[in-house]
Amino acid sequence: MELVTVSLLLLQLGNGVWAAEPLSKAGALQAQVGLENLTAFMGSFGGEYINKYLVDCKTKSQTFKAECTDKNVMEATCKTYACSDPQYTNQSACEANSRMWNQNGEAPNSVCCSWGGLECEGCCDPCLNTTDPNYASMCVRETMEGASVCGTIGGTCNYCLGSPGRDSEHSCTSRGTCSNATTDSEAECSTIGGTWTKAQWLENTTAAGAEACEAQNYCGYCTGCQTCEEDSCGTAGSCNITTHYDRGSCESQGGNWTLASWTSFPALSESECEALDYKMIKVQRYEDGDTLPAAPMTRMSCSTGPTYSMGSDACIDPAQLLQDVAAGKTAEEARNANTTYYTGVASVLLLSPIVTNHANASDRAKFTVTSEPCLVAVIDAKNKGEINFQGSEKTYAVLVNPTNYADADAITFSGGSAVILGGTSSGAINVDTTGKLAVFGVENSGPITCKKSQDILIANVTNKAGATITVENVTATLINIINEGSVLVKGGGKYKAYGIVNLGSITIEAGDIELELLCPASGSSGTVTLMEGVTGKVTYAQGCKGNMTVPSSGVIQEEVAAATTAAPNATTAATTAAPTATTAATTAAPTATAAATTAATTAAPTATTAATTAAPTVVVGSLTLTVSDCATFVAQSGADSAIKAALSEATSADVGTISVQLTCPSRRLASAVLSRRLGTSVAAAYEISIPAGSSTVTATSVVNAVKSSSTTAMTGLVTKALTAANLPTAGVSVATLPAPAEKVPVLLPGVSEATGLAMMPAALALLAMIAAV
Numbered sequence: 001m002e003l004v005t006v007s008l009l010l011l012q013l014g015n016g017v018w019a020a021e022p023l024s025k026a027g028a029l030q031a032q033v034g035l036e037n038l039t040a041f042m043g044s045f046g047g048e049y050i051n052k053y054l055v056d057c058k059t060k061s062q063t064f065k066a067e068c069t070d071k072n073v074m075e076a077t078c079k080t081y082a083c084s085d086p087q088y089t090n091q092s093a094c095e096a097n098s099r100m101w102n103q104n105g106e107a108p109n110s111v112c113c114s115w116g117g118l119e120c121e122g123c124c125d126p127c128l129n130t131t132d133p134n135y136a137s138m139c140v141r142e143t144m145e146g147a148s149v150c151g152t153i154g155g156t157c158n159y160c161l162g163s164p165g166r167d168s169e170h171s172c173t174s175r176g177t178c179s180n181a182t183t184d185s186e187a188e189c190s191t192i193g194g195t196w197t198k199a200q201w202l203e204n205t206t207a208a209g210a211e212a213c214e215a216q217n218y219c220g221y222c223t224g225c226q227t228c229e230e231d232s233c234g235t236a237g238s239c240n241i242t243t244h245y246d247r248g249s250c251e252s253q254g255g256n257w258t259l260a261s262w263t264s265f266p267a268l269s270e271s272e273c274e275a276l277d278y279k280m281i282k283v284q285r286y287e288d289g290d291t292l293p294a295a296p297m298t299r300m301s302c303s304t305g306p307t308y309s310m311g312s313d314a315c316i317d318p319a320q321l322l323q324d325v326a327a328g329k330t331a332e333e334a335r336n337a338n339t340t341y342y343t344g345v346a347s348v349l350l351l352s353p354i355v356t357n358h359a360n361a362s363d364r365a366k367f368t369v370t371s372e373p374c375l376v377a378v379i380d381a382k383n384k385g386e387i388n389f390q391g392s393e394k395t396y397a398v399l400v401n402p403t404n405y406a407d408a409d410a411i412t413f414s415g416g417s418a419v420i421l422g423g424t425s426s427g428a429i430n431v432d433t434t435g436k437l438a439v440f441g442v443e444n445s446g447p448i449t450c451k452k453s454q455d456i457l458i459a460n461v462t463n464k465a466g467a468t469i470t471v472e473n474v475t476a477t478l479i480n481i482i483n484e485g486s487v488l489v490k491g492g493g494k495y496k497a498y499g500i501v502n503l504g505s506i507t508i509e510a511g512d513i514e515l516e517l518l519c520p521a522s523g524s525s526g527t528v529t530l531m532e533g534v535t536g537k538v539t540y541a542q543g544c545k546g547n548m549t550v551p552s553s554g555v556i557q558e559e560v561a562a563a564t565t566a567a568p569n570a571t572t573a574a575t576t577a578a579p580t581a582t583t584a585a586t587t588a589a590p591t592a593t594a595a596a597t598t599a600a601t602t603a604a605p606t607a608t609t610a611a612t613t614a615a616p617t618v619v620v621g622s623l624t625l626t627v628s629d630c631a632t633f634v635a636q637s638g639a640d641s642a643i644k645a646a647l648s649e650a651t652s653a654d655v656g657t658i659s660v661q662l663t664c665p666s667r668r669l670a671s672a673v674l675s676r677r678l679g680t681s682v683a684a685a686y687e688i689s690i691p692a693g694s695s696t697v698t699a700t701s702v703v704n705a706v707k708s709s710s711t712t713a714m715t716g717l718v719t720k721a722l723t724a725a726n727l728p729t730a731g732v733s734v735a736t737l738p739a740p741a742e743k744v745p746v747l748l749p750g751v752s753e754a755t756g757l758a759m760m761p762a763a764l765a766l767l768a769m770i771a772a773v
Contacts, residue, residue, distance in 0.1 A: 022496035022514075023457070023477040032459040032479055035440040038325050039421040042400045045331035046379040049346055050141050057124035064120040068112035075631050078113035080105040103629070117631050117664060137298050146352035150302035151361025151385065153289035153741040157213035162199035163231050165281040168735055169201035169711050170626060175231070184232050201711075209363060210286040210307065217282050219273035224260030230281055236260040271311055271370060287738055290622055290685075292358035296382050296403075306363040312373035316344045318396040321375065350378045355385035355408075360741070364409060369397060371415060383408045383427065391416020391435065404429065406446060413437065431456075445485075450474055463487065465504065471495075473511075483526065489513070495536075502526035502546060512536050513555075519544040530555055616657075616689040617699045621706060621740025623714065625682040628731040630664035633682055638725045643684050645724070646717035651705040653688045653697050661685045681735070688740075699742045707739045 023031060067073075082104040083094035091101045106116025114121040126132035127139035137145040160172035176198040178189035189196045207213040222233035237259045239250035247257045265278065273280045291305035320341050324334035335342040355367045365385030369376055371392035379400040381387065386409035389397045395416025401423045404411050408427030417435035424443045431437055431450040438457040445464040449471075450456060456476035463469055467485035471493065478497040489495065489508040496514040500506075503520065507529045513536035515528070527547040528538070535554040540546075542559060550557060623643075627633040640660045648655040663683045688702055714734040722729045 022475055022494055024496075025479075025498050025516075028457070028459070028477050028479040028496070028498055031438075031457055031477075032440070034326065035419070035421065035438060035457075035459060037328070038322075038398075038419065039400065039440065041321075041325045041329075041331050041334075042377060042379065042398060042421065045335070045342075045345070046349065046351060046377075046400070047141060048331055048335070049349060050144065050351065054124070054127060054139060057122055058127050060120060061123040061125045061128055063111060064123055068118065068120070073112045073118065075118045075635060078107045078116050078118050078631075079103045080107050134299065144352050145297060145299060145354055146350065146380075147303040147308070148293070148297055148299070148305075148354040148356065149308045149365045149367045149385065150291040150293060150297075150305035151357035151365045152291050152306045152363045153360065154362035154739070155210065155289040156287045156738060157204040157207040157284055158287060159202055159204055159284040160199050161202050162197060164283050165229055165231065165279075166199065166201075167282050167285050170733060170735055172199050172201040175199045177231075182235060184235055204284060207284065207286075210288070213284050213286040214282070216284055217270070217280060218264055218266040219268040219270075219276075219278050220262055220264045220281055221276075221278040222260050222262050224258060228260060229279065230262050233260050233262040271309075271372065287736060289363065289738055290620060290741065292361050294356045294358035294361075294384070296384070296405075297354055297356060305365055306361070307366045307368070309368045309370050310350065310373070310376070311370045312348055312376070314344060314347070315374040315394065316341075316348050318375040321345060345375065345377070348373055348376045350376075350381075352380045352382075353378065354382045355387055356382070357385050357407075366409075369395075371395065373397075378402070383411060385409055386412070388412045388414060389416060389418060390414055391418070391433065393435070395435070399423075404446065444469070450476070463504070502528065505529070507531075508534050510534060513538075515539070517541065517544045517546075616691050617742060619688045619690065619699050619702045619740050619742055620686070621688075622683060622685045622738065623734055624736040625684060625718070626680055626731070626733045626735045627682055628680065630680060630682050633732070634662045634664060636727055638727060639722075642721035642725050642727060643686070643718065645721040646714065647686055647688070649717050649721075650709055650714060651688065651697070651702045653690065653702055657689045657691070659687045659689075686740075703740055703742070706737065709737060711735065711737050 080103070081091065081101055083089070083091075084100040084102060085094065085097070088094040088097060088099060094101045107113050109115065109121065112118060124138055126134040129135065136143045158169075160166040160175070162177050163172055163175035166172035166175060175184075176186060176196050178184065178186075178194040178196055180189060180192055180194035183189055183192065183194070186196045204213065220230055222228040222230070222236065224238050225233055225236035228236045237247060237257050239245070239247075239255045239257055241250060241253060241255035244250040244253060244255055250257045264281075265273070268276070268278070270280045288306060291302035293300055293302055320338065321334070324337075329337070353367065355365045357364050367383075367385070367387045369378075369387075369389045369391065371390050373391075374394045375396050375398070376389075377398040377400065378387075381399065381402045382405070383402065384405045384407055389395070389412065391397060391413065392415055397413070397416060397418040399411075399418065399420045402411070402420065402425070403423060404425035404427040406426035410428040410430050411425070412430045413433045413435075415433050415435065417437065418431075418433070419438045420429075420440070420442055422441040424445070425448070426446045428446055429444075429448045431448070432452060434452045434454070436455040436457075437450070437453050439459070439461060441460045443462045443464065445467045447467070448469045450469075451472050451474065454475040456471075456474055458476065458478045458481065460480045461478075462482045463485045465484040468488065469485070470488045470490065472489075473491035473493045475494045476496075478495070478500065480499045481497065482501045482503070483506065484503045486505045487507070489506075489511055491510055493511040495508075495511060498516045499518055500516060501518050501520050503526045505527045506515075509531045510533055513530070513534060515536070515538045517528070517538070517540040519541050525546060527549075529549045530538070530551055532551045533554070534551055537556040537558065538548070538550070539558045539560055540548075542561060545559070548557075625633070633639055640662050643660045643662070644655050644658045647653070647658050647660070661684070663685070664681075690697055690699055690702065711734040714737050715732075718732065718734060719729045722732065
């Protein structure tokens with residue numbers, strides 16, 4: 001009977017069944033047991049998932065080395081080729097007949113090839129070597145760092161004047177408008193005597209940040225021309241004679257030409273727009289600045305920034321998982337019994353993500369779970385930015401063991417239902433959803449606010465001194481709470497609170513309350529204030545009343561013997577949960593302390609030594625090139641030197657002080673369309689080290705030089721440098737040129753400033769998240 005009840009309570013937390021009233025004490029105790037079981041299950045599932053991932057990725061790394069690296073497999077193996085004359089099907093015959101043997105595509109993914117590049121898909125090479133500097137952050141469960149979302153230096157807001165919707169300078173400036181509105185072709189415009197006005201790529205300096213910049217973007221659809229953009233939709237159409245595709249030939253042959261028409265859907269988000277196969281018209285586009293790594297990261301590069309949105313292609317119903325938890329199954333038993341379902345669960349599992357902001361970040365980091373997912377699980381998140389669970393009625397978010405730092409912006413739940421299991425929070429948590437909420441085993445020392453929800457369960461929570469919990473007009477059940485801070489109830493609602501140890505303050509301005517107070521060993525020193533109009537009952541053990549103020553009527557007070565106040569089940573439940581939390585804390589604490597002590601001891605002498613020599617000023621930036629093929633361009637000897645030469649001429653910095661890293665952005669997480677674009681995009685990250693005391697070239701002069709340049713001017717300099725190096729220039733252009741910035745490196749423990757500057761990679765490619773099981 002108890003198992004069935006726990007199962008129902010868990011399932012109610014995951015579906016749309018509302019609790020008409022707060023839970024009874026027996027119901028709260030059973031729900032608490034269910035949350036304990038869910039905590040253990042999710043921790044075990046995450047651990048098994050990590051173990052399987054590490055075994056798989058190490059195997060792939062070893063296989064790639066044996067089959068590809070050791071056998072000298074070339075990049076060309078990952079491309080497909082064809083003859084310019086299709087009658088010849090092999091290279092020798094093609095070239096023997098004076099034809100061209102050209103690359104025409106990407107080879108299928110294989111052991112050695114991924115998306116047309118010589119790349120190890122799903123590998124983790126650092127995990128093969130325990131001395132690798134990234135071993136701890138990539139290969140050890142307790143210290144593993146997942147995807148990182150970092151704040152960035154200030155970006156720019158750009159728009160295409162004359163052809164809205166173009167998302168780059170190149171695509172913008174290749175378009176324009178004709179004074180004769182019947183054509184959008186420059187050649188045709190000239191033929192019919194019209195005047196062609198070329199589109200311009202401009203910066204909107206008044207839009208601060210991505211949200212303000214892209215607020216004008218909207219969704220639309222061209223009826224009568226599915227592939228048309230908005231600016232070409234008005235001149236498109238269709239003929240009832242299907243062999244004619246232009247208006248002139250259609251009407252000259254007696255056909256009827258139906259003009260295409262554009263319909264806008266301004267309320268749709270970009271993801272909703274794309275899901276309907278409509279087009280998102282980007283009136284303005286925000287170009288992000290460089291990401292800035294920051295604590296608690298130890299890696300020297302970020303996965304992305306300043307924003308990342310987690311959606312879902314599939315809806316994983318949480319019901320099966322909750323049933324398995326209620327049935328007492330281990331994660332391994334549940335997975336073995338339903339492999340297909342738990343493969344789906346793994347696809348919505350995010351392990352050890354970090355959201356963080358450097359002190360110099362202008363655009364702050366934000367991680368968003370959109371309204372698309374059903375079940376979503378985030379384990380061991382570390383937040384110094386903003387985590388927003390937008391959610392929807394179908395969303396059930398599980399947040400396991402999060403760390404929400406005091407300088408974080410907030411963790412916000414603005415839609416769907418959510419469960420927070422364990423962890424610590426010193427920053428803000430804002431609950432503003434009509435969905436259900438359960439909080440279990442959290443140590444809170446920051447502000448928590450709850451609104452709207454009519455089904456809240458809070459169990460085994462410590463509200464530390466200085467912390468605040470504010471609830472407004474909700475329905476909530478609390479059990480086994482230690483309050484050292486302040487709790488404020490506003491705007492009414494219904495509340496039942498069992499086993500509350502109050503050493504702080506509880507103020508109830510309105511609502512109906514059933515409050516059970518217990519004593520700590522030293523007796524209660526807290527205050528309870530119930531304002532006029534509050535109704536309900538307060539039960540307190542002998543010596544536990546503390547300083548209590550109650551209204552003149554409507555509240556019953558009852559003193560009971562201390563021994564009868566705490567129910568046996570509550571004690572058992574608390575005792576069961578406590579060792580797990582204590583063990584985790586005891587295990588983790590020495591490691592953290594040892595690491596901190598080692599870092600301080602190791603780093604201090606180095607820092608002192610480094611201080612005797614003035615370190616150079618470092619300016620860090622990036623630019624993006626458009627090329628015919630990224631892998632081919634990057635592999636050229638001297639390509640990076642050509643970029644150095646171009647930057648030297650643009651900034652007057654000595655070429656010897658410039659370092660450049662060329663990379664092809666990873667396509668593992670990208671859509672098919674984006675992947676094709678990434679194949680022709682080169683990310684060029686650069687650092688310019690300016691010697692201390694330099695008066696001719698300074699950080700300010702370098703930054704201003706790049707700011708005052710343009711993609712067109714930089715394309716000219718790159719072309720000049722490539723020509724001087726006898727490298728091909730066809731199809732090479734600078735696509736983006738964001739402003740650089742003076743950068744302070746984030747150092748690993750025990751690394752001096754000088755060494756840190758030398759080690760600091762400016763990696764711009766997105767890091768793939770852990771592959772699905």
